[in-house]
Each structure stands twice: as structure tokens, then as C-alpha cells.
Amino acid sequence: MTPAEQGTSRLTRVPGVLYGGDYNPEQWPEDVWAEDAKLMREAGVTMVTVGVFSWARLQPGPDTWDFPWFDRLLDLLHAHGVAVDLATATASPPAWLVRAHPEILPVTADGVRLEFGSRQHYCPSSPAYRAAALRLTRTLAARYADHPALALWHIHNEYGDHVTECFCPRSADHFRIWLTHRYETIDALNHAWGTAFWSQRYGTYDEIEPPRTVPGPVNPTQLLDWRRFCSDVLLECHRAEREVLKELSPDIPATTNFMSMFKALDYWKWAEHEDLVSDDAYPDPADPRAHVNAALNYDLMRSLKGGRPWLLLEQAPSAVSWRPVNVPKKPGVQRLWSLQALARGADGIMYFQWRASRAGAEKYHSALLPHRGTASRGWQETVRFGAELARLGEVTGTTTPADVAIVLDWDSWWALESDDHPSARMRWRDLLHPWYAALHARGVTTDFVPPHADLTGYRAVLAPNLHLLRPEHAARITAYVQGGGHLVCGPFSGVVDGHDHIHDGGAPGPLRDVLGVGVDEFWPVPDGQAVRLTSGAEATLWTEWTETEGPETEIVDTYASGELTGRPAVTRHPHGTGTAWYVSAHLGDGIGPVLDDALRAAGVRPVLDVPEGVEATVRTGEPGTYLFVLNHSDHDTRTPLTGAFAAGGTDLLTGAAVHGHLALGPLGAAVLRIATDSPGENQK
Template structure:
């Protein structure tokens, strides 16, 4: 297990560096991420370079037996860069520039920024590629985190080049974007601009392509720096820290280009869905490279600084969250940061070594955790899960677009399905539709509005070849260009589902929040009460939300019907048999009770089992990697697992082997 933190010695006098290393050894630190925001120290001016301080720090860490995850320092250009080169600055949708004074104020498309960043990376890589302390490379930092989309002239030029590469001709672009609508036909690529401020709705296909372009742009910045590092002779793994279900970057398309997945995770300690949401994020990043361990690159030892109120973690919560990461595939646990800052925006953010020193709960927890991690045996690689939960970034961008029948909280819906599986102790891979294959028994694809051809083929094959597929609602509506296909809706999956579509019949959603804001409907979100449609499912009843679609069950059995709402008396859940497999369609999104009922049926039919076949008591989480099972009690009282003879106190955890041995 790797254990450590971001280390920012450039923010401290050299007199404390020796003490830092001594304290790191006391805490059990094995590795630190170094130099993430050090550009202004490494290059104080256009023709000035200072690596002496970094040489001393790296040598000092190496002498102390601490490895270095060396950063490229490109995440925040210093003021001299933007003063001399204003074309580096990013712009908002009005074309107004963002200024320096914070971080990530640069345009990733700017040729000047890329030239300066490339020179910085080249000098760092050539100097340290063969240093024995360097065990890994940290490219940039949280790419796109604070400024994921920008609309300046550099982005304009790069977007045009991206479109030429994607479409080849303007005619192909016009066809994909439906440019005949509102007289938007283009005569050349030079007439295309980013989707800047407009008087009314912007072309949804253009907006979708721009989100693809921005995700690809951030990835290309990573690849540029990784190529420079490799050209310098470096052989260590190269990564960049992701942010779980970050809505602006298609991490599934990034993963093949990254040696090891690393993730930053800062759950809200006061959130009632905190445990579920963290577990979902762990499984999402683990699934980006199935079968391969990942690293938790940032978490907080205690409180953060950037929420309106920043509560502390409860006693034992840090160890429980760390165990959750290990159980779901992490081979390293890091924090932001090593020593708490004394100035700047993040000075109230907790750290491994707090301002209050070593007579603190935080320091005791850090040392105890380091000792516990050092005592762990070699861990098995993550194993495949029996259930695939389909989550697709391009669909996320499209399904939450404007001008739809209703507003969809895609991430919230996916997490709700995940929660029903998580409560039952079932391991889940979170994957794109094209990654669903025979290793799974059950695949769930909620709100898969946009479907690419490879995903269609994979889901069809999965159901036809013996898997249990559950889809819907608002699924199979548009192609990859956000265009309706000939023949209406459910044209790709309808035959295998055995249903035909008549109408969406939207309901006022239970929550809108961020999804509504992204779709331009924030004012509606604040004022609209939820609307539900009752669903009769055998002898039980639950509430359907978001949609109550009108369907024809042409070649499928009706398992549930709408008992009220706009589609009363019509099918709500259908099932079509396919040999040993089946394909289910849900014309509505079940509430929590409904999800529990539906998931129970799907698991029973597919044969997908919980970890160790145990039904965990409330508040207890089960996770499995290889033959290692992690059991965590996130509850407030003692939890007993009689199948294993275990009793865990609040926030306690245990590791057992699959045969039940401790």
C-alpha cells in the first residue's frame, strides 16, 4: 500500500523540510506528490529557472526512504505568463477573459500555453526521469476542475480543427447538427464558433460536440505532457488525478491513455447518502480499468474549506472511508495535503500534519492509519462484479440537455439504482454500454437516451446470449449526434425488449437541482413539487417518477402496470424472455421502495449474488476484491454479522478472506 499526501515544500521555509521528513516517517508515509503548483518557483520569469530547491527536497525525501510522485507543475501558470501572453487566458461564454489570481485560468487550447507548459515539462522530465526517488509522474492536476469549459479564440480555432477531423466536410457537419433548422447551415468550418452566449436555445448537437471537444482537449493536454515525459526516458507510471463522476470529462475515453487510475474524493460528512456516493465513486474509477488496482490520490483527513459549512469527520470515519477504498480496489491512499497551509484559499483545509500539531485527533488518526496500512498483506487485484451498471458520459451530456420533455438528474438516477444494489451487498462494475459483456449476469441501463452503435450491439448481444438486461425509461431516443432515428423511439432495443413506444408522458421530477441548472431550468426546479404515478407490481405498489411512458407490450409479458397517473392501466414494467436470459423495460423510474422490489427480482432471475451470499444489516457495507472481503459498519450502533461471527462497533471495519478467515 502506498500512503502519503500532496507535499508543498515550496510554500514553507527550508528549515522545516527535515522535520517534514522525520514526521512523514513517523506517520508511515511511503510516497508524496511533489511540485503540483510549483511553476512560479521553478520558473520565476521568462528566462529564469530554479531547480536547486527541488533537487534538495527530492534528495532529502529519497534519503528518508520516501518515494516521489513528481508533478509537471502546469496546473497554474504564474502571473508573468498571463501578463506577457494574454492569449493564454481562458474566456467565458461572453468572450470575457478570466484573470490570474486563482488557478486554472488558462485555456488548454492556447498554443502559447502549450508551448510554455511543454518547455517546463521537458526540463522537469529530463532532470528527474532517472532519479531513484521518482516512482510515478503526476500530470497537471484535476484537469478541467474549476474551468471545464471555455470559449476563447484559441478554443474557437481548436474546435474548428476538431470538427474537421471528426466530420471531414461541412456537409457532413451540417447533416449531423441538423443545420437546416433555424437557418444554421455552414459554408465553411471557419463560420463555426463555440456555443457562446445566445439569445435562446443553442443547437443541442453543437453543444454536445463542444462538450466532447473540451473533454478531448483536456485529454490531449495530458497526452502531450506524457509524451514529453516518455521522450525523456522515464519508465515510471504516468497518471493524472480524476474526480469520480466529474460531469465535464469522459474518463472512460481517457482511461486507455493513463497508466494507473488515480482519483480525488471529498464526500460531504453530513450527506445522508455519503456512504453510497463514495462507494459508487470507488466502483466507477475501479471500473475504468477493470481488474487493475487504482490509487485514492486525494481525500481529506478531516474538514475541507470550500463548502458553506465544513463539518469535521466523526471518530473512525477516516479509517472507514479508507477501508472502503481498499475494499473496492485501491492500492494507495493519499491526502491533500501533508502540512496544512498557512496562507491562501485552502488554509482551513485539513491536512495530515495540522497547524495544531501532533497533539491532535487528526495526527493520531494519521499515524494509526499508516501503521494499519503497513501491516496489510499483499492484496489481490480487483475482480469482476456480477452486475454491470451502465453509466455513459456522452449520454449524461445529452440526456440533461435543454428542450426535452422533462428534466433528468442522470447521476442521481444511476446512484439510486446503485444504492439498491449496494444495500444488498452486491458488487457492481460501472461501465459504458459497449463494455457490457458475458462476464456479467445482470446489466442495468437507466435513462440511456443517447445510444452509439457499439453500445446497441453489446446490449443486444448480452440479452440474447443469456444475460438479464433492464433498461428504461427515456432510453434509446437519439443517436450519437442527438438526432432521432428513422422509425421513432426504442428502434434499437425495442425488438429485443418486445415493446413499442407511444409517448413519454413526463412527470414533474422529485429533484432537479444541478441537472435543472445545466438544462437552464433552475427557476422551475425551485418551484415544482414532485409528481408520481403509482405502479402495481404483483401484490406490492410503489411510486414511479420522472416519466410514465405509454408503451405497447407487443412481444413481452407485463409484470407491472400503472395504477394512476397519465398512463394508468398501461404497462409499467415488461419482460421478454431470451432463452436463459431476458430483457426488461421500465417505463418509469421507481422510487426507493420500488427499486428494492425490482432489484430483488432482477438479482433472483440473473443469479447475481451478494458478497459471500450475505444480506448485510442496515449500515453495513460489504466489498470484495479477489478473495479479500471488506466489512464496514458505517452505522451509529453495533452491527452483528452472524454468518461470520463478527460484531463491529460504529465506524469499525474488518478484512476477512472469502472462506471467512480473518
């Protein structure tokens, strides 16, 4: 039974906070390995990821295997007290396999077959690729399932990073099989796809092809189903490898590294098949708001398994190598951003990579052990931070409470960003970020939930956009408000159903009763223009001609310029014992006052009243409650300890007792073990 199946929140059998990074020893002669193992111990490394891109070395030919070097590597790491996250190595098929089976290579929508010479050069539907990948996975598992260094299985690597779809004939066959399972009859598919439009009706499934390049707009439901299929087919590859690992090493948990809020893969579905969630996160040091977006992504990772601790599997110690301009992290940022992941539920802090590469596309990517070696600034930070993490082991296994949830649905995201809409500017992340940033600035911890989630226990639920909304999901949201919940819903929501068909009566479709409004017409805002609201807020990108429906709907704000002058912009509607707000415009940073109204009504309080630029979160459980306070600003800050934290506590990073207030320097951080039996967030 895996740790996830046992219900434990510990990620692996390795004690304390996991610390380390990707290790690629095949890039180095063996005499370097001993030095690496010694330095890992010096730095406090507890686990490294190995084998991610080792396929060609482990299996140099169709029936040739080379394991002795790998045996020596794992033995060496174990002898130095370093555990192993062992990758299945299936993300980069070797040249011999590609040349023997050229049909493995993926094909673009324009019919171009992509060549060997990078990574992830495979068609997910290819039988030859799948068979070779499973053979490799089974061989690795049979050999190393009982190795004492093995702590975690790492399946594949960053699914969908370079190739999220393939349009080859085998993919077309697979797509037709997937459609047959989804719809059964061709008449059901024709109804779902609306093929009466433009004479697109199909007589049999054999007539259907993937949405390759065509003369004009592609059927939007076909595109939506294609995106669902592409996520599912990669998940099939993952699940096949996972089943082999479960069979041969049932006691070892397995993960695959997600890529934060990644559009191509429905991570709600993927997380169901993970023992633990892990993430690769690369905030941009050149972005002064990067820590806000990082917090958003970390909250999502924590939420994907219902609040269980997760693993930050990759991040950059300093600069990356793939942006147009690769700015390094100034001293203190790597430590602060790593502690931010821990503050938001991570139980492990890992990096790409251990030793900086001398050749290849990532030779300018930073590493825990930089090119300059132990004389470098980066190495000194690696050692110092490893010592700090060793003091935080008691935090692992605790969870992060949240009173507010944001609804995220990949189907809706895909449908929202389809072509031929009233505005191509309505993009999910652009709509989400101002809402999340407002919560972050107010010190409100947030979960993400799918539209089918049980919302019981959340004081407020936010839906910045739910363009696609199934009636059964709308019924859950409505029942939540009916029972006393507080909902804030953003524009262009409740527009289409699960087939991307417009709801009867138009928007907001099945949310009309709970919101108390109807949308008469969408009124997108041209680029460079803005519409003023009576409150002083400004709408960009989007506005709507809305009508209140029923005397109970209160107009909170109105449009004060343009053709919609005097019409409702923001409304509030009581429903049952709860309340629902509808925001018919994209307000950007102006969303804050609307959320303030809803949060007050819901009784939501910040974790702690903190100065601007300071972030506070709580982790709670056995053996206690821990308050993380992080100063993202470039100046000294002073944070009063009030409410549930008035008694102060002990800073685990320094061992010092803290009472009354917490003083932090620029980029400073504290992790307080709270002295009293507090319940976590002070609003509870």
C-alpha cells in the same frame, strides 16, 4: 515499459499500500522540511505528491530556473524512505507567463476573459500555454527521471476542475479543426447537426463558431460536439505531457487525478492514456449516505482500467474548505472511508494535504498534520492509520470481482442533460443513484462499463438511462441478452442516435426488439406530484405511455393513478435465452423490487448477507482472498460468516482469528484473509 504495459497490477515500485498526501514545501521555510520528513517516517508515510503548484517557484521567469531547493527536497525525502509522486506543475501558469501572453487566459461564453489570481487560468487551446507547459515538463523529466525518490509522475492536476471550456478565437479555430477531422465535409456536418432547422446551414467551416451566448436555444448537436471537443482538447494537453515523460522516463508510470464521476470529461477515453487511474474523492461527512456515493465513485475508478487497482490520490483527513458548511469527519470516519476505497480496489490511500496551510484559499482545509501539530486528534489518527495500512500490504495487486455491470456513456449523459427536453429534471446522477444504492444495500458488487464493452461474464447488466444509443452499441447489448444475459433498462432510453437525432420509430429505438415495447409518448411528472403503481411503488419526475409489442412481453407492473392508469409501467421480455426488463418510470428507491426480480433470475448473490449499514466486498488474487467488512452504522453489528467464508480467517488489522461471525462496533472494520481457497464472491 511501464507497469501498465507490463500488465502488472502493482501501482508503483513502492511496496505495500501507498500512504501519504500532497506536500507543498514551497509554503514553508526549509527548516520545517526536516521536521516534516521525520514526522512522515513516524506516521508510516510511503509517498508524497510534490510540485503540483510549484511552477512559479521552479521557473521564476521565462529563462530562469530554480532547482537547487527542489533537489534538496527530493534528496531529503528519499533519505527518509519517502517516495515521490512528482507533478509536472502545469495546472497553474505563473504571472509572468500570463502577462507576457494574456491570450492564455480563458474566455467565457459571454466573452468575459477570466483573470489571474486563482488556478487553472488557461485556455487549453493556447499555443503559448502548451509550449510553456511542455517546456516545463521536459525540463523536470530531464532533471529527475533518474532520481531514486521518483515513483510516479503526476500530470497536471484535476483537469477541468475550474475551466472546462474556453470560447476565445483560438479555441474557435481549434474547434473548427476538430470538426473537420470528425466530419471531413461540410455537408456531413450539416447533416449531423440538422442545420435545415432554423436556417442554420453552414457553407464552410470558417462560418462556425463555438456555442457562445445566443438569443435562444443553441443547436443541440453543436452543444454535444462542443462537449466532446472540450473533453478531447484537455486530453490533448495531457497526452502531450505524457509523451514527453514516456520519452525521458519510460520506466516510471504516470497518472492524472480524476474527480470521481465528473460530467465534463469522458473518463473512458482518458483512462486509455493512463498507466494507472487515480481519483480525488471528497464525500461529505454531513451526508448520512455519503459512503454509498463514495462506493459508486470507487467502483467507477476500478472499472476505468478493466478492474485494475487504482489510487485514491486525494481525500480530506477531516473537513474541506469549499462547501458552504464544512463539517469535519468524526473520529473513525476517516479510517473507515479510507478502508472503503481499499475494499473497492484501491492500492493507495493518499490525502490533501500533508501539512495544513497557513495562508491561501485552502488554509481551513484539514491535513494529516493539522495546525495544532502533533498534539491534535488528526495527527493521532494519521499515525494510527499508517500503522494499520502497513499490515495490509499483501492485499495490493488483488482485484475485485463483480457479476453486475452498469452501463455509463458520457455522450449519453451530455445528450440527456441538453436543453429543450420533455423534462429538465432527468439528470444522469439522479437516475443512477437509486439503482446503485439498491445494489449497494443488497451487497452486490458492481462494475461500470462503456456501451461498447464486451458484456460476456456479467450475469446482469443495468442501464438506468441510455438516452443516446448508437445502433452498433445496441447490437452488443441485444446480443448479450440473446446469449443468456439479463438486462434492466431505465426510462428515456434509446431515444437518439450519436448525432442526437431521434431514432426512426421513436424510443426505445434499436432496443425495441430486445425490450419488446414501444414508447408512444413521454409523460413527465410535474414537480411535487407522484404517480402510483399497482405494486405500491411511486413514480416521480418521469412516466411513459408504453405499448407492449408481441405476446411474449409480460407486464410486471402498471400505473394505478393519473392518465396512464392501467398502462404498462414495468415489463419483462424473453429474448433468445436471456431476459430484458424495461422500467418506463423514475421509481427512485422503488426500483429495488424490479432489480430483485432480475438479480434472482440472473443468479446474482450478495458477497455476504450483512446487517443494514454494513458493507462487504472481496478482493482476490495472489496471494489469497480478502473479505472487507465495514460498519457504517452508529451501533454494534454481528455478521455471520457463511458460504465461501464459513471457515473464517485472520483479521489483518488486529491479527485475531475470526470464526462463525464477525462482531464490529460503530464505524468498525475488518479485513479477513480467508482461510480456504475460496473463489471470491460466494455466488461463483
